[in-house]
Amino acid sequence: QQQVKQSPQSLIVQKGGIPIINCAYENTAFDYFPWYQQFPGKGPALLIAIRPDVSEKKEGRFTISFNKSAKQFSLHIMDSQPGDSATYFCAASTEDNFNKFYFGSGTKLNVKP
Amino acid sequence: DARVTQTPRHKVTEMGQEVTMRCQPILGHNTVFWYRQTxxxxxxxxxYFRNRAPLDDSGMPKDRFSAEMPDATLATLKIQPSEPRDSAVYFCASGLVGTTHNEQFFGPGTRLTVL
Incomplete structure (x- = not known):
């Protein structure tokens, strides 16, 4: 049973568009929600993360929106660029299992010039 | 520039052969993870391991896979005997538990092809 469900599987946007990737979870004990970015041939790397005490977090052009009651969180990429083309993974973990991440299935983003 | 290193980067082998993948975690990190990506x-x-002790290996097929940390600078993942369905990219990641920093740092992966 997948602990974190991610959608869509793939996404194509034009340069300057705002792709949105969504994740949902069931375990209310999750208290840390990172997003990882993976380029072809590379390992995933942390992009941005949020804890459930805030509803939104921004870092540069990347924003996480978090809805605790709906148990959903999403990644928005403002003014997307071709260099943002990558696979994005959401994840979740719990304090009592510190650092064990449950990853979503990934979203392959293609930003067209 | 601290980073996780993995060897080999690519491995092609025949079904039934033993495969060993190695990982050097970031110095000072106390938690090491093995992932498979398909x-x-x-x-x-x-x-995954904490302070070199296995914490959870429930995701691993026990009959053919084994993971160890002989010392703090080396983690190994072994497959014996290998099968075509083991073809995947295997990632090692390390992290430091016990601080507020909850990041896992991934290595570049080992791409395994079993013929």
Whole structure:
């Protein structure tokens, strides 16, 4: 049973568009929600993360929106660029299992010039 | 520039052969993870260690896979005997538990092809 469900599987946007990737979870004990970015041939790397005490977090052009009651969180990429083309993974973990991440299935983003 | 290193980067082998993948975690990190990535299953956690002790290997097929940390600078993942369905990219990641920093740092992966 997948602990974190991610959608869509793939996404194509034009340069300057705002792709949105969504994740949902069931375990209310999750208290840390990172997003990882993976380029072809590379390992995933942390992009941005949020804890459930805030509803939104921004870092540069990347924003996480978090809805605790709906148990959903999403990644928005403002003014997307071709260099943002990558696979994005959401994840979740719990304090009592510190650092064990449950990853979503990934979203392959293609930003067209 | 601290980073996780993995060897080999690519491995092609025949079914039935033993495969050993190695990982050097970031110096000072106390937690090491092994993941497998495939198109069908995405990122799967196989096993992880804290302070060199195995904490969870429930994601690993026990009959053919084994993971160890002989010392703090080396983690190994072994498959014996290998099968074509083991073809995947295997990632090692390390992290430091016990601080507010909850990041896992991934290595570049080992791409395994079993013929």
């Amino acid at each position: 198109m069908m299953q995405g990122l799967e956690l196989l096993a």
